[in-house]
Amino acid sequence: MTTLAEKFGRDDWTRFTLRQRMTRYAVIFGCALAIAWALTSIEVIWAWVWGAPEQIGDLFGRMYPPDPTNLETILKVLWDTVNIATFATTFAVLLSLPVAYIAAQNTTPNRATLWLGRLILVTSRSVNTIIWALLFVAIFGPGVVAGILAIMFRSIGFVGKLLGEAIEEIDKRPVEALEATGASRFKVIAYAIVPQVMPTFWAVSILRWDINLRESTVLGLVGAGGIGIILQGAIDTFNWPEVATILIAIIVLVIIGEVISAFLRRRIL
């Protein structure tokens, strides 16, 4: 009668092999090390940290009750904010079409355009909307122009990247078939490629509009138009009840935006 050890090579069971265990410990140790390093070297006045809950509570106390006196102005500027987001998203989406076309490996005319397209997309995606806003406020001064441009420049990368990936993933067989009928490149794109990427195009555009709605609420904090300006004003004058009103208005706007966005995306697909 053979023992378990003889039959299976060992008579115990562990969930992970020794090697796996060592790797897991190493990873956990590494994470702990990183956290410890960050905790000990960060420039924080620990006295303030322990007082934080009280401070936060104090701040929220001062916001209550929210003050609706300036609600009309707030709503009007909120409407401006929505327009900034909508216009900027529309322009960006239109501009992202040619960029996506040249950034997709199967449609780009040559390697140089592929590289250029990818460069544009990466730059656009990696620079945050607020940073773009800083730049455009420096150039065009405070106002909605800076805000619209900031959102445009950031959105082109987002939409262009996803659109480019959609173009690369199309079924190539209809493309082959239409080339075989003697259609020009443009007509092949219009009939074989565009219909295939349409659903992604709309979904991504609507998604980006939703994100941009949120982004445009803060543009004003660096001077680029929208409700951020009023918010900054209220904060600077320590008008906390009005700050509360503005924040509530922003939440409501964002939630409405998400509802509309989800509804549209469901209808399209």
Next chain:
Amino acid sequence: MLKISDLVKRYGSGDPVLKNLDLTIEGESVVSIIGSSGAGKSTLLRCINRLVEPTSGSINLNGTELTSLRGKNLRAARRKIGMVFQGFNLVDRLTVMENVQSGRLGYISTWAAVTRRYPKEDIRRAFELMERVGIAQYANTRADQLSGGERQRVGVVRALMQDPDILLADEPTASLDPKTSEQIMGLLRDLAGELKLPVLINIHNVTEAKEYTDRIVGMRYGRIIFDDVPAQLDQEAMDQIYAGSPHADRAKDGAAA
């Protein structure tokens, strides 16, 4: 008339896939090409409309030399060559009418194409052909909602809308069940007669080849080794076309050279 002379297709530096091929298709015959996988059937067909670039040789369709064309001239020549695909190759999200009209893209203006304002004669012809093959009721239906056999019929109508001088079919029935497969083969044969059109069909079902076509061309590893009426395709010829391995063949070639 389609005249192929000395056609060679080589990928990289390996063995050529098509070796000095000669083939002539005249008049309104239905010709099938049979052979095992790798024989070069698909490559041969795709060389005709330059979806694959021939390495050397000549392909002449009704007086036009196809191998040297480029740009606008190539597109003009492709208009006259209709192709039906194994995977149907339709644009799934477009309606059947749009798919069928995409066969006319080589003829209509860009504006008409983009706005879907097709010429009246094209619409009339489309409905005629769709009635003939039995899909007219699907004109407004999205292509991906049709069955396999129906989709292939859309593919056939698309090719015929080009008003081609020759119809190529690359394993048109390989993705279909046997009954639908026979329907499509019958359709191709009948249409060839009605429209006085030469048809060249890649097929791996020899029974269908024998029943629906007038002439069988057998290929083996890039060469044509059989070219005759179906009645002459006996067991010996079949063995020659289908038996053996690539290695054995190349060894024989090498020894003979």
Next chain:
Amino acid sequence: MSAPRDTWKKPPFIANPVLRWAVILGALAYFGWVGTTMPIDWNRVAEGIGRAGRIFGGAFPPSFERSGLLIDGFLESLKIAILATAGGVLLSIPIAFMSARNVAPKPIFYLGRAIIIVARSFHPVIVAILFVKAVGFGPFAGVLTLIVYSIGFVAKMLAERIEEIDFGQVEAMRAAGAPYFSTLTYAIFPQIMPRQIGLTIYQLDSNLRASAVVGIVGAGGIGATLANAFGRYDYDFALAITMVIVGVILVSEAVSGLIRKRIQ
């Protein structure tokens, strides 16, 4: 047989013509009216084109002279990201369980979802400003901000994953008489762990990007360095900082993608 039809129109996307025209006219009216009434100072815009030239001229070549400041700023951003991810992920786990329809009782479910909605609706910059006002300038405000930011994303995704688990495994454990925490450990955690780890890595990357931005309003990190440079018209330094930010984001994205692919 009647003569074949010779006209055809593609069925429109919106079948109802009233609705279709309402949408088209509405869109035209919106863009036309709002477009013309937008508060734009066109003179300033024209001026801006000229300014742009001067700014870009001043920005090239990028200046890495004060690289010490740059590195300090970047390291602070990194620390903020690490701590915020750790804290945020830890808090997200209970909040996710509170927000999952299949494991949380109704009132707690609503509370959990409300927390997530509030965390998500505010742009991190707004949250940052509030925390700066509450606890003062510096990286602590940044950490708190990004913890909220992390919860908004990680808890939501985790809650969705919890709602998708195979409940059969939980039933099997319960049928065998396992106590609550054992069920948790054996039936639920193994199903959500892979997603949890993926989310953590993704959020670390996200937080690194965001930490560059919250600094602009005073919450520490390289964003503060950048805002300073802009404020002092040091455009060449600003360009250097931006290049570093972009570089870090690219590296982080690549590493994060690689690790996530390895564990799948």
